[in-house]
Amino acid sequence: MTTDFTGTTALITGASSGLGAEFAIAFARRGADVVLVARREARLRELAERIEREHGVRATPIALDLAQPDAHTALRAALxxxxxxxxxxxxxxxxxxxxxxxxxxxxxxxxxxxxxxxSLVAITREFLPDLVADGRGALVNVASVAAYQPCPDMAVYGASKSFVLNYTEALAHETRASSLRVLALSPGATSTEFFDVVGTRDAAVGRFQTPEQVVALTMRRLDRRRPPASVVSGRANALTSTLVRFMPRSLALAVSGRVLAEPAR
Structure with a gap:
């Protein structure tokens, strides 16, 4: 059953392109007003105008640098x-x-x-009490397939996404008595600006998915009466993420190091 989000508002960070923009469109398509947060104001305004024109909901752009330590309080004040x-x-x-x-x-x-x-933790803490009290919406934290094993040459990134995965699954358990849907999303290589920021497509592992494919899977999981605490996008990614859990840590590390060292195909 498709969930109707009419009468609710969804806030999406990193909404100026890629997965963030696609999430905004997906929630707007289901009737939600959307708040678009990122640094690039012109891109946000362009997307907001498109969403309002095509979906008839309210779209509010908020230009904000979420890498600032006080971003969560600035975001609350803006809302x-x-x-x-x-x-x-x-x-x-x-x-x-x-x-x-x-x-x-x-x-x-x-x-x-x-x-x-x-910033992810601070923003979540700022708004989670409201989300739980209302119970009509969802909390989606974007992790990565990099969360499932050490990532040589992307050590901090992989570790940061491991944190997001474990943190979000714990929140899903803590809030299980509420009707709030809590989900950690772990995409694999996705055709977004992520690799432009990384500076190379050599960080990509496996076949690329589109933002539409990743978000569509997420929305299907949120449609479940009891969604899973986490989901990996892409069958091959899901299989690999499962298999690595049964490997000795030394083997998982060696495989990850070799794969990330290979040029992207």
Whole structure:
């Protein structure tokens, strides 16, 4: 059964392109008003106008740098000023870098930890009580297939996504008595701007999916009366993520290191 989100508002971070933009469209298609959050205001406004024109819902763009430590309070204030309360939160904002950790830029690594972990936790904590009390929406945190094993040459990124996966599954258990749907989404290689930020497609493993495919799977899982705490997008990705759990850690590390060292095909 397809869930109708009419009468609710979904906030999506990293909404200016890729998965974030597709999530905004998916929730708008099901009747939800949407709040679009990212740094690029022009892209947000363009998407908001398109969503309002095509789906007849309210789309509110909020230009904000979520890598700032006080982003969660700034976001709450921006919503309060506009008289908006949210029922769904999609924490999609995040980025990765590829290369040996010892050679990585310390400032860039700190920014990644702040955005991928600290800001995600702070934003979730800011709004989760409201989401649980209302119960009509969902919390979706975007992790990655990188969450399932150590990732040499993407050590911090992989570890940050492992945090997101475990954190979100724990929240799903903690909130199981409520009607809020809580889901960790782990996409594999997806055709988005992620690899432009990484700087190379060599970080990609497996076949690329489209944002539409990844979001469609997520929405189908949210349609279940009792959704799983996590989902991996793509059959091959799901199989690999399951198999790695049964490998010795040393073997999983060796395989991951070899795969990430290979050029993307």
């Amino acid at each position: 309060h000023d506009r008289g908006i309360r949210i029922q769904t939160l999609v924490n999609n904002a995040g980025f990765g870098v590829k290369g040996a950790f010892v050679e990585s830029d310390a400032g860039r690594i700190a920014e990644m930890v702040q955005l991928n972990i600290a």
